[in-house]
Amino acid sequence: MNKTLLALALSAASISSASALDVTISLTNLTHGSHFTPLLISAHVDGQHLFELGSAASANLQAMAEGGDTSGLNTDLTNQNADSHNAAGLTTPGATESFSLMTQMSNTQLSVVGMVLPSNDGFVGLDAMTIPTEAGTYTYYLNAYDSGTEANDEIINGAGAPGAAGIPADPLGSGGTGASGVAGSDSNAMIHIHRGVIGDTDATGGASDLDSRVHRWLNPVARLVIEVN
Amino acid sequence: MKKMIGKTLIFSSLVIALTACSDRDDDMDSMDNQMYRIKITNLTNAQPLSPPVAMLHSESVSFWEIGEAASVALETLAEGGDGSVLLSLNAANPQHADTAALVPGASTEFTLEMEHSADNHLSVAGMLVNTNDAFSGVSAVNLDDLGSGHKMTFFSYVYDAGTEMNTESVGTIPGPVDGGEGFNAARDDVTSVVTFHSGVVSADDNHAASTLSEADKFDNPALRIEVFAL
Numbered sequence: 001m002n003k004t005l006l007a008l009a010l011s012a013a014s015i016s017s018a019s020a021l022d023v024t025i026s027l028t029n030l031t032h033g034s035h036f037t038p039l040l041i042s043a044h045v046d047g048q049h050l051f052e053l054g055s056a057a058s059a060n061l062q063a064m065a066e067g068g069d070t071s072g073l074n075t076d077l078t079n080q081n082a083d084s085h086n087a088a089g090l091t092t093p094g095a096t097e098s099f100s101l102m103t104q105m106s107n108t109q110l111s112v113v114g115m116v117l118p119s120n121d122g123f124v125g126l127d128a129m130t131i132p133t134e135a136g137t138y139t140y141y142l143n144a145y146d147s148g149t150e151a152n153d154e155i156i157n158g159a160g161a162p163g164a165a166g167i168p169a170d171p172l173g174s175g176g177t178g179a180s181g182v183a184g185s186d187s188n189a190m191i192h193i194h195r196g197v198i199g200d201t202d203a204t205g206g207a208s209d210l211d212s213r214v215h216r217w218l219n220p221v222a223r224l225v226i227e228v229n
Numbered sequence: 230m231k232k233m234i235g236k237t238l239i240f241s242s243l244v245i246a247l248t249a250c251s252d253r254d255d256d257m258d259s260m261d262n263q264m265y266r267i268k269i270t271n272l273t274n275a276q277p278l279s280p281p282v283a284m285l286h287s288e289s290v291s292f293w294e295i296g297e298a299a300s301v302a303l304e305t306l307a308e309g310g311d312g313s314v315l316l317s318l319n320a321a322n323p324q325h326a327d328t329a330a331l332v333p334g335a336s337t338e339f340t341l342e343m344e345h346s347a348d349n350h351l352s353v354a355g356m357l358v359n360t361n362d363a364f365s366g367v368s369a370v371n372l373d374d375l376g377s378g379h380k381m382t383f384f385s386y387v388y389d390a391g392t393e394m395n396t397e398s399v400g401t402i403p404g405p406v407d408g409g410e411g412f413n414a415a416r417d418d419v420t421s422v423v424t425f426h427s428g429v430v431s432a433d434d435n436h437a438a439s440t441l442s443e444a445d446k447f448d449n450p451a452l453r454i455e456v457f458a459l
Binding site: 028029030031032033092093094095096172174198199200201212213214215216217218219220221223 | 295296297386387389391394395396397419420422423424425426427428430434435436437438448449
């Protein structure tokens with residue numbers, strides 16, 4: 001009788017541990033002069049993607065990459081019962097967005113998106129990585145991607161709407177004005193590794209409104225730490 | 230949790246055994262010390278690494294943390310290539326300082342030893358001297374998983390100390406391309422915490438006032454750090 005009870009208790013315990021994951025997630029902005037727009041970090045079902053390398057960006061991904069608007073992607077995730085976290089504000093250089101997440105059994109995949117600001121359509125991303133289930137601490141480094149949807153003209157003009165040319169803002173306040181523009185449309189219209197920004201040292205003219213001494217970055221641009229409890 | 234309890238028990242029993250022993254120093258050396266051979270290779274094109282410094286320590290020590298302001302000791306290394314202050318903060322710890330810059334393509338090797346413990350951590354640092362305040366290395370990497378006879382390899386990123394603006398101006402860079410100023414206590418960077426470095430621009434890349442050339446550019450990673458547990 002006792003043995004049966006113990007076996008029942010054990011099987012119940014193993015079921016409950018498989019039915020949900022308790023994770024603490026920390027994402028650090030490693031760049032020296034770029035902000036991330038409010039990050040969307042989500043545990044979701046296998047087969048769902050916010051973006052895929054080598055594929056065209058969805059309209060909702062484009063809205064995030066060009067203007068930091070994650071509302072469409074959040075709708076996509078909610079429709080599939082995802083467990084998501086939305087950062088309350090910008091993640092500044094060196095800062096960490098940290099939170100706990102309880103994930104449903106079916107939500108085995110982790111995705112991350114946030115626009116790199118200032119950029120035309122650059123974003124930090126992670127596409128559907130299987131969340132480790134064994135207790136422990138796992139560290140990953142993330143790259144910056146180009147959504148392939150907007151020319152990297154490097155002109156700061158407040159434009160953040162999908163399809164509108166230009167960069168919404170430079171939160172650091174190091175940007176310039178009066179640039180003539182750097183680049184035409186992307187050669188690669190699929191989502192790809194961002195080639196970085198050029199910038200210049202002319203605050204009131206030149207080709208770019210970005211400052212080459214401040215706004216460039218090297219990959220990786222983010223550190224992701226997952227603690228599986 | 231189980232693992233931690235087990236280690237605590239082992240540690241306690243060691244302490245008991247040692248206190249019962251008359252010549253415990255000898256026993257510690259022969260029985261409980263772990264020796265590490267550390268090899269650092271400079272992977273950059275033309276960035277000499279200031280004489281690298283290394284230290285073994287517990288988890289409570291670190292050379293730097295991303296997102297936190299650099300210590301003056303780290304600033305001294307990152308702006309002027311002098312790692313002696315970083316070492317002096319924990320002078321009793323096993324530590325090493327090279328006597329010469331580690332030039333691109335070269336390697337340096339040395340050994341450090343520390344009482345064997347699951348809490349053994351390694352930090353290594355050196356400045357990329359043809360920059361304003363760039364450095365590379367590892368800060369408090371855990372050597373617990375490194376068993377005797379095995380090796381761990383780290384490829385280290387380039388960090389920005391966040392203490393000096395990356396002007397690349399003449400007179401601001403201590404390395405051989407400029408021979409300019411090293412450490413300066415003033416802090417004037419756009420971001421005042423330790424982050425990854427965004428790379429140097431150089432005069433060849435349309436930064437006319439830069440004292441650097443395309444040769445000084447770098448990318449991640451900058452160093453290979455191999456740790457052999459002997």
